[in-house]
Amino acid sequence: MWAKKFFIISLVLKTFFLSQAFAEEINKEGVEKSESLPEVIVTSEKIITPTKETAETVYTGIGITKKGIELSGERGSSNVWSILNILPGVYFETPDPAGISSTQRSITIRGVSGSLGTMSVEGVPVYGGNPIGPREYIFDLENLEAIDVYRGVIPVDLGTGAGTRGGTVELKPKWAKDKFGFEFKQGLGMNDYTKTFLRVDSGKLPSLGTKLSLSYSYAEADKWRGKGKLGPRENLNFTLVQALGNRINIKLWANYNDLDHHKYATLSYPDAKKDRWLDYNENFTGNSTKDWYYYKYQKLGWTNKDYYAFLDIKLLDQLMLQIKPYYRIEEKEDWSGTISISGPMRQSKPGVTWSGWEVKRKGALTQLVFDLKFVRGLLGYHYELQEWDDRPSKNYWLNPDGSLTFIGWGRFTKSISDGYSSSPYLKFAGNIGKLNWQAGLQYIKKKDGKNEGYITQYNGTVPYLLREPKLDYGGRSYSAWVPSFGLSYTFNEKIEVYTSFGKTFQTPYRYRPIVNLYYRLYEKFKKMGITLDDLFNDYKCEETYNWDLGLRIRTEKFELYPTVYFSKHKNLNTPFTPGWKDPDNPAQLLIDPSTGRPVSFNTFIGKARGYGFELASTFHLTDKFSLFFNPSYVKMKYDGDIISAGTRYPVDGKQVIGVPEKMLTTGLIARYKGFEIVPRFRYVGSYYGNLARTEKVSGYEVFDLMVSYNKEEIRSLRLKNLRLTVEFNNLFDRRYIFGTSNNYYPGTPFNVFGSISFNF
Numbered sequence: 001m002w003a004k005k006f007f008i009i010s011l012v013l014k015t016f017f018l019s020q021a022f023a024e025e026i027n028k029e030g031v032e033k034s035e036s037l038p039e040v041i042v043t044s045e046k047i048i049t050p051t052k053e054t055a056e057t058v059y060t061g062i063g064i065t066k067k068g069i070e071l072s073g074e075r076g077s078s079n080v081w082s083i084l085n086i087l088p089g090v091y092f093e094t095p096d097p098a099g100i101s102s103t104q105r106s107i108t109i110r111g112v113s114g115s116l117g118t119m120s121v122e123g124v125p126v127y128g129g130n131p132i133g134p135r136e137y138i139f140d141l142e143n144l145e146a147i148d149v150y151r152g153v154i155p156v157d158l159g160t161g162a163g164t165r166g167g168t169v170e171l172k173p174k175w176a177k178d179k180f181g182f183e184f185k186q187g188l189g190m191n192d193y194t195k196t197f198l199r200v201d202s203g204k205l206p207s208l209g210t211k212l213s214l215s216y217s218y219a220e221a222d223k224w225r226g227k228g229k230l231g232p233r234e235n236l237n238f239t240l241v242q243a244l245g246n247r248i249n250i251k252l253w254a255n256y257n258d259l260d261h262h263k264y265a266t267l268s269y270p271d272a273k274k275d276r277w278l279d280y281n282e283n284f285t286g287n288s289t290k291d292w293y294y295y296k297y298q299k300l301g302w303t304n305k306d307y308y309a310f311l312d313i314k315l316l317d318q319l320m321l322q323i324k325p326y327y328r329i330e331e332k333e334d335w336s337g338t339i340s341i342s343g344p345m346r347q348s349k350p351g352v353t354w355s356g357w358e359v360k361r362k363g364a365l366t367q368l369v370f371d372l373k374f375v376r377g378l379l380g381y382h383y384e385l386q387e388w389d390d391r392p393s394k395n396y397w398l399n400p401d402g403s404l405t406f407i408g409w410g411r412f413t414k415s416i417s418d419g420y421s422s423s424p425y426l427k428f429a430g431n432i433g434k435l436n437w438q439a440g441l442q443y444i445k446k447k448d449g450k451n452e453g454y455i456t457q458y459n460g461t462v463p464y465l466l467r468e469p470k471l472d473y474g475g476r477s478y479s480a481w482v483p484s485f486g487l488s489y490t491f492n493e494k495i496e497v498y499t500s501f502g503k504t505f506q507t508p509y510r511y512r513p514i515v516n517l518y519y520r521l522y523e524k525f526k527k528m529g530i531t532l533d534d535l536f537n538d539y540k541c542e543e544t545y546n547w548d549l550g551l552r553i554r555t556e557k558f559e560l561y562p563t564v565y566f567s568k569h570k571n572l573n574t575p576f577t578p579g580w581k582d583p584d585n586p587a588q589l590l591i592d593p594s595t596g597r598p599v600s601f602n603t604f605i606g607k608a609r610g611y612g613f614e615l616a617s618t619f620h621l622t623d624k625f626s627l628f629f630n631p632s633y634v635k636m637k638y639d640g641d642i643i644s645a646g647t648r649y650p651v652d653g654k655q656v657i658g659v660p661e662k663m664l665t666t667g668l669i670a671r672y673k674g675f676e677i678v679p680r681f682r683y684v685g686s687y688y689g690n691l692a693r694t695e696k697v698s699g700y701e702v703f704d705l706m707v708s709y710n711k712e713e714i715r716s717l718r719l720k721n722l723r724l725t726v727e728f729n730n731l732f733d734r735r736y737i738f739g740t741s742n743n744y745y746p747g748t749p750f751n752v753f754g755s756i757s758f759n760f
Contacts, residue, residue, distance in 0.1 A: 121308060157367060184197070212238075250311055266295075297335055700734055
């Protein structure tokens with residue numbers, strides 16, 4: 001692994017020195033049209049700013065600037081969610097203080113899981129399934145210039161991925177630069193954390209004027225709770241910018257991320273409260289009833305390869321053709337120790353399950369952008385093809401010496417057709433004096449691939465796969481119309497009021513738990529005449545209607561962005577108990593052996609309603625002191641009671657589990673002679689973690705402190721932008737927990753990171 005690391009570092013350095021020989025300084029061209037509010041001079045760097053998309057006139061999003069990204073420190077250098085925590089209405093927690101790991105985190109945006117939103121690189125969606133959601137851990141944030149976030153109404157020209165109910169996050173890459181340069185950053189921290197980042201920019205090369213960049217990073221750490229490693233995580237990023245005359249501009253973006261890590265154990269509510277250090281077993285005992293919980297049998301591996309192109313063709317002075325083709329490959333493997341695995345002769349023993357899959361996504365966004373005298377807008381189309389290779393899970397019994405005995409396959413559903421998504425969209429916008437307006441409409445159709453099922457049978461003790469049509473599922477289509485509308489009125493260059501209305505959607509998810517349920521009760525369902533596909537009869541798109549009313553106030557001394565919002569949600573993924581009788585004992589309900597309770601599964605029948613208030617604000621007290629203050633109030637209520645595992649829970653009108661009502665992020669930025677001190681405070685209110693409302697997660701507050709020294713230039717060493725940073729997270733070692741429904745984690749304890757970065 002280290003040999004591979006040094007080889008790639010040497011490749012980056014070689015590119016650096018070769019590029020230096022050809023690089024030349026040029027005048028920077030203004031390629032993109034500015035989408036900012038009328039300029040108001042402020043005395044300090046902006047942390048957040050209003051934002052909008054191409055061909056829009058109303059600011060419906062909020063952007064996190066390079067300075068805002070910097071405030072997240074080392075833990076935000078590998079994970080986008082860590083950066084979003086600065087925004088009001090966003091709640092993010094992870095058991096990983098370094099931000100390296102890929103799963104086991106909690107993210108909500110206005111009370112909706114952020115995994116139900118989408119993430120894009122300049123509009124091209126970056127998402128996956130199983131688990132569904134954005135792949136926020138595959139980027140080096142050193143390669144980004146800004147992050148735009150849309151939490152209510154979503155611009156129609158941002159690729160939707162699997163859905164937009166949890167908002168949309170758009171990443172703005174740091175494209176290859178006009179001038180030659182080299183960047184270096186080294187991070188270190190507690191629990192043997194290390195991250196090395198290198199980037200080289202070729203500058204504008206002679207003859208063709210091509211600009212290139214290449215970066216590489218390597219990161220790893222020990223788990224702070226229990227034994228195990230986070231990483232290694234390796235990342236490669238490449239960009240190319242090429243102008244062809246005055247009318248054609250080409251940009252290429254490629255990102256490779258490979259990650260392996262051990263998992264943190266999920267805990268019950270009492271265990272999480274009792275012992276913050278409780279985790280998987282650290283030692284192998286030779287007793288399989290205990291060793292299935294050994295930490296080496298709990299690990300994940302992910303590989304993501306992303307290739308995007310951005311082609312802008314200026315057909316006429318007021319007409320632009322944009323084409324964004326992309327190709328994504330994602331592979332996952334998961335090892336999970338299990339207390340009981342069924343095998344030959346109907347025996348059950350402790351063991352280990354391996355599961356994995358590969359998915360390829362090929363797609364393109366194509367759009368015509370026009371800017372006429374009285375109206376601007378765009379007409380576009382997005383198409384994506386999904387090719388799934390769902391590899392059969394493998395079951396092993398655990399032997400006393402630690403070896404594994406293969407005893408058959410678990411679930412095995414083979415993809416026999418590809419899925420796809422198809423989405424035409426259009427948008428118009430304009431101005432009538434100081435009144436700005438915009439409207440968009442998108443039609444989204446998605447179709448799942450078909451899957452045929454197999455089940456493990458035994459010839460004595462020898463396993464084999466038997467084709468079972470009752471396990472077939474998929475091939476269903478889902479569609480939704482997604483409108484959006486916005487108005488704003490600009491009183492002057494400092495004050496603007498706006499309102500927006502729109503619909504967001506989410507395609508169905510949580511397929512795997514239902515597949516696993518059917519496998520557990522295969523013999524029972526077969527007798528009942530129920531197929532696996534029958535369990536998906538109520539699968540449909542989740543839908544949310546959003547309305548925002550906000551104000552933008554920007555002066556030299558402060559920026560205020562208050563927003564009130566309302567939302568109505570239907571077809572939500574919600575527990576459902578069908579009340580089936582046991583075919584072998586009709587007097588009793590059918591019991592799920594994994595819970596010992598009546599069979600229950602999640603399907604799309606729930607409702608909820610929400611409202612809230614957010615304030616994003618920055619106060620530029622002097623040229624040396626700035627204060628950011630971002631409170632929020634999130635109310636997300638169930639609309640109706642819920643029946644789960646045969647029990648009715650009277651939750652109508654009560655807060656959705658896992659969603660704190662009150663949150664606050666605030667901090668002070670103090671500067672003096674190159675030093676910068678940023679004390680930061682985060683408060684998260686209490687919430688309930690289960691439907692019975694017996695597990696209350698207490699509110700908590702966390703103090704962080706970042707101290708840095710910045711030197712713009714050291715001429716003797718030819719260094720620029722030298723930055724030395726020390727971060728103290730959870731400064732007072734506040735003990736707290738987060739999570740829901742037997743999936744709780746202790747919050748990360750006091751930890752320290754340091755970093756040095758510079759360029760030349």
